Amino acid sequence: MPGPEPSPGGDRLARRLGTGDAVMIGLGSMIGAGVFAAFGPAARAAGTGLLIGLVIAAVIAYCNAAASAQLAAVHPTSGGTYIYGRERLGHWWGFTAGWGFVVGKTASCAAMALTFAVYAVPGPWWAQRAAAVAAVLGLAALNYHGVTKTALLTRVLVATSLTALAVVVAGITAGGHAGAAHLDGWRAGGAYGVLQSAGLLFFAFAGYARIATMGEEVRDPRRTIPRAIPIALFITVAVYLTVGVAALLAAGPDRLAASTAPLTTAVEAAGAGALAPVVRVGAALAALGALLALIAGIGRTTLAMARHRDLPGALAAVHPRHRVPHRAEIVLAIVVSALVATVDLRGVIGFSSFGVLVYYAIANASAFTQPAPDRRWPRGLNLLGLAGCLTLVAALPWQSVLAGTVMFAIGLTGRYLVLRRRVPPAASAAR
Numbered sequence: 001m002p003g004p005e006p007s008p009g010g011d012r013l014a015r016r017l018g019t020g021d022a023v024m025i026g027l028g029s030m031i032g033a034g035v036f037a038a039f040g041p042a043a044r045a046a047g048t049g050l051l052i053g054l055v056i057a058a059v060i061a062y063c064n065a066a067a068s069a070q071l072a073a074v075h076p077t078s079g080g081t082y083i084y085g086r087e088r089l090g091h092w093w094g095f096t097a098g099w100g101f102v103v104g105k106t107a108s109c110a111a112m113a114l115t116f117a118v119y120a121v122p123g124p125w126w127a128q129r130a131a132a133v134a135a136v137l138g139l140a141a142l143n144y145h146g147v148t149k150t151a152l153l154t155r156v157l158v159a160t161s162l163t164a165l166a167v168v169v170a171g172i173t174a175g176g177h178a179g180a181a182h183l184d185g186w187r188a189g190g191a192y193g194v195l196q197s198a199g200l201l202f203f204a205f206a207g208y209a210r211i212a213t214m215g216e217e218v219r220d221p222r223r224t225i226p227r228a229i230p231i232a233l234f235i236t237v238a239v240y241l242t243v244g245v246a247a248l249l250a251a252g253p254d255r256l257a258a259s260t261a262p263l264t265t266a267v268e269a270a271g272a273g274a275l276a277p278v279v280r281v282g283a284a285l286a287a288l289g290a291l292l293a294l295i296a297g298i299g300r301t302t303l304a305m306a307r308h309r310d311l312p313g314a315l316a317a318v319h320p321r322h323r324v325p326h327r328a329e330i331v332l333a334i335v336v337s338a339l340v341a342t343v344d345l346r347g348v349i350g351f352s353s354f355g356v357l358v359y360y361a362i363a364n365a366s367a368f369t370q371p372a373p374d375r376r377w378p379r380g381l382n383l384l385g386l387a388g389c390l391t392l393v394a395a396l397p398w399q400s401v402l403a404g405t406v407m408f409a410i411g412l413t414g415r416y417l418v419l420r421r422r423v424p425p426a427a428s429a430a431r
Contacts, residue, residue, distance in 0.1 A: 018224065022228035022232075023232045026232030027235060028290060030290070035286065036287065043197075045193045046197035049197060054241065055241075057201040058205065067360070067366070068367075069226040070370065072084075074374050079098070080304075082301055085098075085362045086308070096362060097359045105294055106298060107339070108203070110336055110343050113132035114340055116135050119280045129341050160285045161286035175270030192395060200350060202356070250266040251265050261283070264280070309422075351407075354393060361385075361393075
């Protein structure tokens with residue numbers, strides 16, 4: 001049965017987004033993260049094998065996209081897998097998914113803000129951190145003033161980023177120094193290294209969830225969401241494969257692994273160093289687009305969790321004029337601004353992947369339970385997605401696994417203690 005829609009009163013978001021807007025928001029969330037941030041860590045894990053890891057990540061992302069689209073068509077409200085898990089598996093599973101999404105994607109916001117700053121500000125570290133904070137606060141203010149402005153700016157940022165990436169690939173191809181000899185660089189990690197690279201690169205494919213979490217703001221969600229998610233994903237896979245192959249042909253895995261700006265390294269190694277400014281502009285804009293959509297998606301999941309009292313109820317407020325979860329987005333902007341002053345760009349990628357992979361494992365489990373009338377894809381795809389997510393979680397760097405496990409333990413323990421104080425123990429266990 002479809003989940004309950006919010007009441008038609010003042011706490012309901014406005015449905016303003018069409019298929020094109022939803023696709024652009026998904027692209028804005030994905031284009032940038034993998035191309036400009038994740039190739040370096042993936043190359044360290046698997047060398048040239050990162051291309052296999054990229055394909056594995058894409059297959060699992062497709063399974064997750066199918067599960068998300070199938071669920072969103074039946075539960076067209078804000079919250080994504082937090083709502084799906086509650087409706088299909090129970091409140092604890094929904095909370096686990098929501099907690100993983102909010103925590104993991106808050107880390108992603110910090111990563112995208114830092115990516116923007118590293119490429120846009122070549123100055124000292126303090127200037128980069130200041131630029132990152134400014135980006136977070138500026139985009140949060142934009143989200144505060146309405147989702148249609150978010151969709152419009154995302155279109156501009158995605159178009160600019162894709163144009164820049166096309167110029168970069170063309171430059172590497174024409175530079176004269178790229179060659180297949182650079183592909184001879186496999187890491188000793190073997191299959192484990194390839195799986196670890198897939199888990200790190202999965203960080204790049206998680207943006208399509210932003211479409212599902214904004215289900216309450218999409219026109220005709222039963223038709224729009226199942227169309228928009230696969231379109232955005234397939235475009236992103238094509239872009240990542242093209243750019244990944246070009247970067248490896250130009251610089252090889254060792255140079256990429258050692259670089260904090262792998263695409264800049266690639267164009268310089270290919271003899272097209274004049275294109276380095278294009279890379280910087282493209283990276284900065286792509287990171288801004290991803291950060292913009294991330295802030296919107298996290299705000300909507302926080303809104304849904306607050307509505308169900310899994311987060312403080314004050315965060316469920318919707319602005320009476322702009323129709324956005326303004327308190328949730330203000331709190332998010334403050335937290336992310338604090339993170340960018342303390343975290344390392346590469347370190348947060350694995351942590352984010354841990355939370356998001358758990359989120360999608362629950363999405364696949366939820367989709368598996370749907371009855372035949374609500375199904376659009378076979379159950380085998382859900383099983384493949386579930387197994388794939390759990391495998392990639394186990395293959396992540398141990399530091400990421402440890403940090404993610406601790407964070408989930410904190411969230412689940414906190415919910416248990418709150419429920420113990422709110423209701424009698426027997427009722428708390430039932431929830």
